[in-house]
Amino acid sequence: MTITVAQAAMRQTAKTATLALVASETPELARLTAHAQTLRLRRRQPIAIAPDTVWIVRSGIIAAEHGATGSERTMVEVHYPGDIIAAPPASLAAMMTYTSMAPSDVWRLTANAFNAAMAGDAEVASYVLQRLNLQRARTQLHISMLAALSSEQRVAALLLQAAGHLGTAHGGSVSFEMPLSRTEVAEYLALNADTLSRIMSRFVREGVLARSSRTQLTVRDIDALKAHCPMSDAVMALHSAR
Secondary structure (H helix, E strand, C coil): CHHHHHHHHHHHHHHHHHHHCCHHHCHHHHHHCCCCEEEEECCCCEECCCCCEEEEEEECCEEEEECCCCCCCEEEEEECCCCEEECCCHHHHCCEEEEECCCEEEEEEEHHHHHHHHHHCHHHHHHHHHHHHHHHHHHHHHHHHHHHCCHHHHHHHHHHHHHHHHCEEECCEEEEECCCCHHHHHHHCCCCHHHHHHHHHHHHHCCCEEECCCCEEEECCHHHHHCCCCCHHHHHHHHCCC
16 A cells, blocks of 8 residues: 555656755745745754744755654654745644754745745746645655665665755766764664664675765665665655756
8 A cells, every 4th residue: 555655646746856956946936035034054953943934945954853742853854955844733833843954054934925925926836836745745755665665675765865855976876965864864764773774784785885984975876776665766756856
């Protein structure tokens, strides 16, 4: 059933996969943020998503974490450039926190300005709806991955996502800096940190992955990495930045 859900998400968003463009390259987003305030966030800086604000990721990565009172927080969503973040429902607001996982630029708009921009520009309104649909599809895909994939397949899927959003291509390889720590990646994929380390080491031994530092990674063969993930087509459709 979970595979079917992922495939359906991929089909529903195939026409909007190109919305994963870098924010500054999207003309509708540029019009939407014409009157926004630009903020530069440092690594691990928390941000307050108030009910009367809307945030747009211009560069970097923003993580959403959920935790009931008194419990450890769990990363449930990763927002990439171009993503739109609005306040969660009041019933969840106290349980959600948002943190920049790398140096990031964001646009902050008042909810009134955001709604007025959509009301006055049909193209902007269409873009926002499609972008939010894309983000929902990515969230559904992540849930499906956790339910259906093995540990190795989940790691491969996350590496494909990071390569799609953050990577620079060099021939057949793609290099990127992983902004999440080993603990954060393990948490996001519902894995043990030692299990994650073993899988990453296996990918290196197989020649699929290379590491030039703790955070700098190179996928040496995208097709080989895709072979480790049965949901790779859906991942690539929803997480390709270009």
